[in-house]
Amino acid sequence: MLKMGRETVDNFYRMADKEGILIPALKTEWHFKITLDNFVLSGIVDLVILLRGRICVIDFKTGLHDLTQHEVDDNEQLTIYAFAVWKLLGIDDAKVGFFYPRLGSIKYSERTAKNYNKLIEDTKAMLVKIAQKQFAPTYKNCWMCRYKVRCTAEDNAIRSRMDISWFYQEPK
Numbered sequence: 001m002l003k004m005g006r007e008t009v010d011n012f013y014r015m016a017d018k019e020g021i022l023i024p025a026l027k028t029e030w031h032f033k034i035t036l037d038n039f040v041l042s043g044i045v046d047l048v049i050l051l052r053g054r055i056c057v058i059d060f061k062t063g064l065h066d067l068t069q070h071e072v073d074d075n076e077q078l079t080i081y082a083f084a085v086w087k088l089l090g091i092d093d094a095k096v097g098f099f100y101p102r103l104g105s106i107k108y109s110e111r112t113a114k115n116y117n118k119l120i121e122d123t124k125a126m127l128v129k130i131a132q133k134q135f136a137p138t139y140k141n142c143w144m145c146r147y148k149v150r151c152t153a154e155d156n157a158i159r160s161r162m163d164i165s166w167f168y169q170e171p172k
Helices: 002-019 069-074 076-089 113-131 148-160
Strands: 027-036 039-051 054-060 095-100 105-109
Touching (some): 002 105, 027 076, 039 076, 039 095, 039 113, 069 105, 076 113
Parallel strands (some): 054 095
Antiparallel strands (some): 027 039, 039 054, 095 105
């Protein structure tokens, strides 16, 4: 893991030097939390930089699968990050992107108010379904969900054929 981490950083610096973005970061590993109505969006942004007068939000992707440009354009994680930069830093035109160390490149995308409105509406609709137990978890976004413990408990109860109380108690 240490070797892979070093290679990731080395690849980033080579790419950053080539792209002209080897500049001081505004934020690294930036933790954010935004409370909206009855839910919270939170996360950790890997890198925020000012590049040629524009804020860029970059997330490092070390997996073997790289997304297509269309998938990057539709990616919810990047939408959440851009939304956080807008709401908490007051920057509404940040570019977002995934850095792929093994490819040595960044795939950038743009976000607009339309993306943010869709994110909020989709999240509210999902929360209603989860609360009403009309939701089958995919575990794709569990890291940011307040119901993750309940979903896991329900799955464990089904698989073990034991009562859910062995795994989870609803908070009072």
